[in-house]
Structure formats: structure tokens, C-alpha cells
Amino acid sequence: MGALGPAEWQAIDVTVRLCLYTTLILMLLATPIAWWLAHSRSRFKVVVQSVVALPLVLPPTVLGFYLLIALGPRGLIGGSLEQLGLNHLAFSFEGILIASVIYSLPFAVQPLTEAFRNIGRRPVEVASSLGAGALDRFRTVIFPLSRGGYIVAATLTFAHTLGEFGVILMLGGSIPGETRVLSVLIYDHAEAMNYEAAHSLSLMILVFAFFTLFAVYSMNRRFGVSRV
Amino acid sequence: MFFTAMNRLVMAIALSVLSAFTWADQPLRIAAASDLRYALDDIVAAYRIAHPGAAINVIYGSSGKMTTQIINGAPYDVFFSADISFPEQLAREGLTVTKPTVYAIGRIVLWSNTLNALDLTLADLASDQIERVAIAQPAHAPYGMRAHEALQSADVWETVQPKLVFGENIAQTAQMTRSGAADVGIIALSLALFPEMAKHNHKLIDRSLHQPLTQGFVVTRNAADNPEAKAFADFMGTKQARNIMTRYGFVLPE
Numbered sequence: 171m172g173a174l175g176p177a178e179w180q181a182i183d184v185t186v187r188l189c190l191y192t193t194l195i196l197m198l199l200a201t202p203i204a205w206w207l208a209h210s211r212s213r214f215k216v217v218v219q220s221v222v223a224l225p226l227v228l229p230p231t232v233l234g235f236y237l238l239i240a241l242g243p244r245g246l247i248g249g250s251l252e253q254l255g256l257n258h259l260a261f262s263f264e265g266i267l268i269a270s271v272i273y274s275l276p277f278a279v280q281p282l283t284e285a286f287r288n289i290g291r292r293p294v295e296v297a298s299s300l301g302a303g304a305l306d307r308f309r310t311v312i313f314p315l316s317r318g319g320y321i322v323a324a325t326l327t328f329a330h331t332l333g334e335f336g337v338i339l340m341l342g343g344s345i346p347g348e349t350r351v352l353s354v355l356i357y358d359h360a361e362a363m364n365y366e367a368a369h370s371l372s373l374m375i376l377v378f379a380f381f382t383l384f385a386v387y388s389m390n391r392r393f394g395v396s397r398v
Numbered sequence: 399m400f401f402t403a404m405n406r407l408v409m410a411i412a413l414s415v416l417s418a419f420t421w422a423d424q425p426l427r428i429a430a431a432s433d434l435r436y437a438l439d440d441i442v443a444a445y446r447i448a449h450p451g452a453a454i455n456v457i458y459g460s461s462g463k464m465t466t467q468i469i470n471g472a473p474y475d476v477f478f479s480a481d482i483s484f485p486e487q488l489a490r491e492g493l494t495v496t497k498p499t500v501y502a503i504g505r506i507v508l509w510s511n512t513l514n515a516l517d518l519t520l521a522d523l524a525s526d527q528i529e530r531v532a533i534a535q536p537a538h539a540p541y542g543m544r545a546h547e548a549l550q551s552a553d554v555w556e557t558v559q560p561k562l563v564f565g566e567n568i569a570q571t572a573q574m575t576r577s578g579a580a581d582v583g584i585i586a587l588s589l590a591l592f593p594e595m596a597k598h599n600h601k602l603i604d605r606s607l608h609q610p611l612t613q614g615f616v617v618t619r620n621a622a623d624n625p626e627a628k629a630f631a632d633f634m635g636t637k638q639a640r641n642i643m644t645r646y647g648f649v650l651p652e
Contacts, residue, residue, distance in 0.1 A: 244471075258471050345457060
């Protein structure tokens with residue numbers, strides 16, 4: 171495995187930041203969605219479920235295409251930002267962060283929904299009757315009981331964001347230090363016939379992905395058994 | 399504890415988003431057609447010696463794709479296209495600050511990893527021995543457009559078409575051919591002269607068979623007040639840069 175150059179370290183930095191922020195944002199965002207999906211009896215539940223699962227089946231190009239149009243300077247969101255004197259979001263780190271949050275949404279929501287469903291409503295109702303506020307109930311009852319679900323959701327989200335390629339290529343281009351993540355850099359190395367660099371980065375990701383999945387499945391077993 | 403950690407992380411996210419809007423010193427970003435992949439790398443290296451401390455990033459891709467990206471707001475400062483029509487299109491849309499300037503004329507060649515390209519003609523591509531022919535995507539890669547025209551002029555387009563595989567840009571086309579996945583590729587002379595590729599022969603395709611690959615560059619609106627962009631544009635006219643371009647087989651204007 172060859173030594174890593176500055177371009178590789180820069181891509182690692184962008185990738186790790188992207189994966190971390192995506193995971194954090196999704197843990198906050200997926201919690202209410204998953205709770206609602208786990209306990210709601212609304213007839214809109216199936217609609218929300220389908221929307222959340224869309225990134226699983228959509229080609230990344232569809233998501234990349236729509237986001238490019240929406241976030242670019244001529245798009246609804248990008249154009250409005252420009253009018254406010256801000257930058258549009260296409261070809262920027264913030265842009266691919268938004269894309270990653272959408273793209274990895276099912277990987278955060280589904281394990282959490284599963285975990286919340288296993289807790290059931292009862293512990294929360296008991297806490298509520300004892301006078302615990304919403305935040306208190308989450309912190310002292312829901313979160314500790316669904317810790318396994320959070321670990322699995324966070325790990326899967328992180329790993330899935332690491333494996334992102336098509337959406338980032340379409341929406342982000344390949345701008346060093348901004349949107350050139352590891353998967354895009356490998357593509358670039360292969361195209362430049364720089365096979366040695368492509369090899370060492372690919373191997374690195376392969377090993378990392380294996381250990382991540384290994385960890386997830388081990389935790390799944392452990393928490394799956396001991397869950398309340 | 400969970401919440402203190404969360405608070406800290408939310409702060410970190412807010413700060414990094416904020417810093418993204420306020421950063422000042424960003425490197426010069428050059429978008430370049432893939433046929434320049436090796437020539438421009440050498441020119442940038444020479445520029446860095448002449449201008450120590452210059453921060454430059456080059457991003458390669460097909461000229462058509464780069465144009466679409468710039469229209470959609472990609473933050474490139476200078477755009478080197480394999481066909482001047484793309485910078486001209488950007489100029490018409492008011493996205494540039496300089497007039498599109500011709501910097502080189504490109505050539506297409508036949509190249510193969512398994513056959514001796516010197517023995518090949520465009521007509522041979524129709525033969526049964528050749529199963530796969532790689533060209534760049536004619537829809538948005540100028541080298542692909544010219545390959546398409548050359549195949550039509552040689553009257554083999556109809557027979558060769560079912561054998562075609564398309565690279566997303568000309569560097570990918572060269573890579574597909576080098577891997578042997580395609581028996582023959584129609585690629586840029588500048589890539590065939592890259593040391594790794596030059597171990598094999600190439601055969602120039604008669605330039606009368608296609609429209610000229612008039613390559614042009616432009617400084618984009620993104621670099622309106624970026625002196626580095628102008629300095630680099632000027633550097634392309636120096637003897638040093640021109641020598642490098644010639645070494646990679648480009649015909650230069652004037």
C-alpha cells in the first residue's frame with residue numbers, strides 16, 4: 171500500500187467531515203420521524219414510510235439531478251439564497267452535505283424505528299404520568315432503552331455516506347478540499363491511470379467497510395438479544 | 399451527557415458552515431478538458447516554480463460537462479475547453495470576463511493495447527477481428543464528436559456503431575483502451591504521448607476527415623477580481639508553456 175499524498179489526506183478530511191456531520195444531523199432529524207413511524211396509526215404513515223425509503227431504490231443520478239437543479243444558482247433554493255446575498259449550494263460542501271442527509275435517511279430512520287417499536291409506548295406513558303417533560307422522557311427513558319438502535323443507525327449512516335458516489339459526482343463535481351471525497355478521488359485516479367493510488371485508497375475503504383459492517387452485525391446480535 | 403455532546407457538535411457544524419461563507423484565500427480552480435490531463439499538470443508544475451506559493455487545483459472532465467457545471471454555478475476560475483464553442487456559449491450567457499482565446503489545436507489518433515496501431519486504418523475498425531472500439535461520448539465530449547465525424551467521413555460509422563463503447567470523457571476513453579477492454583480507441587494525441595501510453599504506437603487520423611479541434615479557454619465571472627487567474631492565463635502564452643503543449647502533440651496558434 172503506497173504512502174498517502176496531500177490530495178489523499180485532503181479527500182480523507184472532506185470524507186470524514188461529510189460522514190460525521192451527516193451522521194449527527196441525521197440522528198437529530200431521524201429521531202422524531204422514527205418515533206412517529208413507530209407509534210403513529212395515521213393513514214399517512216405508509217406515505218412517509220415510502221418517502222423515507224426512496225433513496226434505497228432511486229438511482230443516485232435522479233437525486234443528483236434534482237438537487238443540482240434545486241440548489242444551483244438558477245434553482246428554487248439556490249436562487250433564493252443568491253437573492254439573500256448568500257451563495258447557492260451546488261458544487262459546495264454544504265450542498266453535498268444536504269445530499270448525503272437525504273441519501274442516507276433510510277439508514278438512520280429504519281434502525282431507530284425498529285428500536286422505538288421494541289420499546290413500545292408504555293415506558294414513555296409511565297414516565298409521562300410521573301411528570302417527566304418531553305426532553306426528560308427522551309433523555310432518561312427513550313434514549314437509554316434504544317441505545318443499540320442509535321449505535322446501529324449511526325454506524326450505518328456513516329458507512330453509507332462513505333460509499334456515496336453518484337450523487338456527489340453530479341452535485342459536487344470534484345473540487346479538492348470541498349467536494350472531492352474518497353470515492354470521487356478513486357474515480358479520478360483510475361481515469362488518470364494512476365492505478366497505484368487508486369489501489370491503496372480502494373483497499374483502505376474495503377477494509378474499513380468490512381470492519382464497520384462486522385461491528386454493526388455484532389452489535390445487532392448483542393442488542394437484539396438484550397433489548398427490553 | 400448525550401445532550402452536551404450534541405450541543406458541542408451542533409456548534410461545530412454551525413461554525414464550519416459559517417466559515418464556509420467567510421473564507422477568503424481559496425486556491426485558483428481550473429476546469430480543464432481531459433485531453434490536457436498530463437500537459438496541464440506539467441504546465442501547472444512549471445507555473446508553481448515561476449510563482450512560488452501559488453495554490454492551484456485542476457479538475458478534469460469532458461468540456462460539455464464542465465460547461466453545464468459552470469452554468470449551474472460551479473466555482474471554476476479558468477476553463478480550458480477542448481472545443482472553443484463551449485467557452486463561447488458561456489460568454490454568450492454572460493458567465494465570463496475574458497474573450498474565449500484559442501490556445502491549441504488538438505488531434506485524434508487510433509491507439510490499441512493489443513494491436514499495432516500503425517497498421518490500422520479507420521476502415522479496419524469495421525473488420526470482424528475488432529470487437530470493441532472506444533470513443534468519447536459525442537454528446538458532450540469534443541473528442542467524441544470529432545471521432546464520430548471521422549468515422550462518418552471514412553464511411554464506416556454504420557458498421558462500427560454496434561461495436562462502440564463510450565468513455566465519459568477522453569481520458570476515460572484512453573483508460574478503457576489501455577485496459578484492453580476495447581481493442582482500439584480513438585483518443586487524443588496528447589494522451590497517446592503520455593509516457594505510459596507511448597509504449598504503444600499510435601496512428602494520426604487525417605485531419606481533413608473531421609472539423610478541427612480548436613481548443614479555447616476563458617476566465618469565468620467567478621474570477622472577476624482574481625489576479626491569479628489572469629496571471630495563469632498569461633502564463634499559457636509563455637515559451638515554457640508552449641513548449642510543454644508542443645511536447646504533447648498540440649498544434650499552437652500563431
